[in-house]
Amino acid sequence: MSWITIVWSINVGACLTLATMYLAVWCRERQSFVHLLFSCIAASAALIAAYELQLIRADTPEAYGAILRWRPLSTWVLVLSLVAFTRLYLRAGRSWMALSACGLQTLTVIVNFVFTPNLYYGEITAVRQIPWGGETASIPLGTPSPWSLLNQATLLLLLAFFVDATITVWRRGDRERALIVGGTTTFFGAIVAAQFALVILGIIEVPFFASFAYLGIVVALGYQLCNDAVRAADLASELQVGEERFRRVVEAAPSAMIMVNHEGQITLANLQAEKTFGYSREELLGRPIEMLVPERLRSGYRDFRHDYLCHPQARPMGAEQELFGQRKDGSEVPVEIGLSPIHTSNGPLVLASIVDITQRKLAELEAARQHHDLAHLARVSTVGELSNSLAHELTHPITAILSNAQAAQRFLAHDDVDLDEVRDILNDIVTQDQRAGEVIHRLRLLLRKGEPQAQCDDVDLNEVIRDVVKLMRSDLINRNVTVDTDLAQNLPAVTGDRVQLQQVLLNLMVNGCEAMADHYSSECRLLIASQLQNGAVRVSVTDRGGGIPEKNMEQVFERFFTTKKEGMGLGLSVCRTIIDAHRGKIWATNNVGSGATFHFRLPFVGVGKRQ
Ligand code: ADP
Numbered sequence: 093m094s095w096i097t098i099v100w101s102i103n104v105g106a107c108l109t110l111a112t113m114y115l116a117v118w119c120r121e122r123q124s125f126v127h128l129l130f131s132c133i134a135a136s137a138a139l140i141a142a143y144e145l146q147l148i149r150a151d152t153p154e155a156y157g158a159i160l161r162w163r164p165l166s167t168w169v170l171v172l173s174l175v176a177f178t179r180l181y182l183r184a185g186r187s188w189m190a191l192s193a194c195g196l197q198t199l200t201v202i203v204n205f206v207f208t209p210n211l212y213y214g215e216i217t218a219v220r221q222i223p224w225g226g227e228t229a230s231i232p233l234g235t236p237s238p239w240s241l242l243n244q245a246t247l248l249l250l251l252a253f254f255v256d257a258t259i260t261v262w263r264r265g266d267r268e269r270a271l272i273v274g275g276t277t278t279f280f281g282a283i284v285a286a287q288f289a290l291v292i293l294g295i296i297e298v299p300f301f302a303s304f305a306y307l308g309i310v311v312a313l314g315y316q317l318c319n320d321a322v323r324a325a326d327l328a329s330e331l332q333v334g335e336e337r338f339r340r341v342v343e344a345a346p347s348a349m350i351m352v353n354h355e356g357q358i359t360l361a362n363l364q365a366e367k368t369f370g371y372s373r374e375e376l377l378g379r380p381i382e383m384l385v386p387e388r389l390r391s392g393y394r395d396f397r398h399d400y401l402c403h404p405q406a407r408p409m410g411a412e413q414e415l416f417g418q419r420k421d422g423s424e425v426p427v428e429i430g431l432s433p434i435h436t437s438n439g440p441l442v443l444a445s446i447v448d449i450t451q452r453k454l455a456e457l458e459a460a461r462q463h464h465d466l467a468h469l470a471r472v473s474t475v476g477e478l479s480n481s482l483a484h485e486l487t488h489p490i491t492a493i494l495s496n497a498q499a500a501q502r503f504l505a506h507d508d509v510d511l512d513e514v515r516d517i518l519n520d521i522v523t524q525d526q527r528a529g530e531v532i533h534r535l536r537l538l539l540r541k542g543e544p545q546a547q548c549d550d551v552d553l554n555e556v557i558r559d560v561v562k563l564m565r566s567d568l569i570n571r572n573v574t575v576d577t578d579l580a581q582n583l584p585a586v587t588g589d590r591v592q593l594q595q596v597l598l599n600l601m602v603n604g605c606e607a608m609a610d611h612y613s614s615e616c617r618l619l620i621a622s623q624l625q626n627g628a629v630r631v632s633v634t635d636r637g638g639g640i641p642e643k644n645m646e647q648v649f650e651r652f653f654t655t656k657k658e659g660m661g662l663g664l665s666v667c668r669t670i671i672d673a674h675r676g677k678i679w680a681t682n683n684v685g686s687g688a689t690f691h692f693r694l695p696f697v698g699v700g701k702r703q
Contacts, residue, residue, distance in 0.1 A: 107137040
């Protein structure tokens with residue numbers, strides 16, 4: 093059998109096989125137009141090879157002309173498919189070049205059918221049999237048509253398009269595709285262009301064999317597509333392994349992990365999620381995440397979910413807010429939630445890590461209760477220190493009431509009762525009683541234990557200062573301490589617990605008095621000042637005692653630190669706890685002359701609410 097027939101038939105067979113294979117692939121994946129285009133390229137290459145075999149065997153000029161006339165039709169399909177393939181697969185190549193090349197190729201086909209015998213020859217005068225590889229092959233003799241230049245121009249434009257696309261892909265860093273797809277197409281395209289020019293102009297005498305250049309292109313493209321398929325399969329199995337690993341990690345996580353899709357449906361839940369919420373996994377999967385949110389919070393949660401999907405980023409949910417989940421039995425569970433967005437081809441997913449903080453909340457409550465008890469204890473102890481003076485403060489009005497009452501009795505024993513006199517006495521009794529009542533009221537407030545959760549009122553710190561100064565009035569007189577105040581006008585209110593803030597001030601004043609007594613200060617004076625400073629209200633208590641040794645400056649706030657014989661070392665530590673809870677700061681400094689100053693500052697209402 094003739095080797096020419098065998099080789100060209102193999103060419104046709106190979107191209108057809110590839111065309112059929114990738115057509116089948118496209119049938120399975122209809123969106124994958126790259127495979128359909130490749131199938132068209134391979135099919136048209138097969139047709140070109142079949143035409144070439146016929147041309148080699150043609151024995152009359154008429155037969156040769158007729159076969160050559162139909163050939164451009166398959167070239168047209170091949171060029172259009174190749175250009176579309178390059179644009180789609182490489183995402184490269186200038187569109188104006190692509191459109192111009194396709195337009196010129198279409199024009200070539202039209203011109204080919206307008207002129208006889210075809211686009212390439214004005215006339216084919218004879219067909220010559222030349223010896224070729226031990227066999228004979230037909231080549232045409234005749235005058236080349238000037239229109240064949242149109243074909244050459246198309247081929248050159250196509251080459252420019254492929255070179256441009258190859259350079260773009262190379263620069264993008266995808267060198268493999270640039271070389272295999274872009275490079276091969278350009279190389280074999282150049283061979284086709286050269287062969288056409290040389291054969292038609294009669295410079296070389298060989299039959300057309302451009303179909304092998306097309307075969308080269310088909311093989312290169314097929315190889316690259318096959319490579320892609322293998323890589324995709326590898327990636328899929330890697331993904332599968334990765335997904336399996338991810339599932340295992342999620343399953344083993346100590347916190348509840350729940351994955352939600354963009355529609356808010358649960359797509360994954362781990363064992364801990366089952367334990368936290370009391371639902372089985374089957375009950376959770378595919379259901380809306382809202383089922384785990386308490387009814388009262390659901391509408392707000394929906395808005396949050398929508399906002400989060402618009403700005404997805406890994407972050408804790410509801411910063412500074414208390415979050416709750418809802419168990420299957422309807423009970424609520426305090427939780428902390430961390431969110432991480434996961435981008436997938438099926439849309440964004442959100443992975444929520446949910447920690448049940450019931451135990452922590454209980455511990456916090458217990459700690460708050462202990463703090464509260466301790467603060468109360470310290471308050472009672474401080475007030476205890478004032479007991480003598482307070483007793484005196486109460487004795488005075490009570491004695492006055494008694495003597496007034498006795499005087500009234502005496503007046504009433506006479507017949508001519510001077511009612512005006514009695515009225516004055518009664519007024520005096522009322523005033524003295526109110527004075528005693530005020531002292532008792534202030535004391536009761538201070539000694540009251542109240543609830544562990546601090547009261548959150550708007551508190552005027554100037555008022556707190558005046559109240560405490562009044563409460564300590566007798567004590568200050570006993571200790572021979574003069575109090576000066578320098579209070580800022582129109583001080584904004586702070587948010588907090590009035591009694592606790594009184595306790596802080598009381599403690600600082602008592603400490604100041606004791607420091608001056610211990611130091612035998614010649615002049616015992618306390619200065620209490622309030623001022624507005626850097627967005628906070630600042631209160632300072634300045635004494636003329638011995639000051640604080642520098643090494644103890646921080647230590648004085650530690651629990652049980654005391655330098656006093658009968659001190660408990662609780663006062664300042666409780667002060668710091670109270671001020672911290674009010675989101676404030678307390679500190680001490682030594683004065684330039686003598687003594688120390690204790691300062692505390694609190695954010696005022698509007699600057700930030702206390703938690
Ligand atoms: P206590 O009064 O029972 O010792 P505090 O916590 O109120 O407990 O005070 C701790 C220590 O801080 C005191 O023992 C004292 O040494 C020091 N301190 C407190 N206030 C002053 C002050 N105004 N001047 C100097 N030292 C002070």
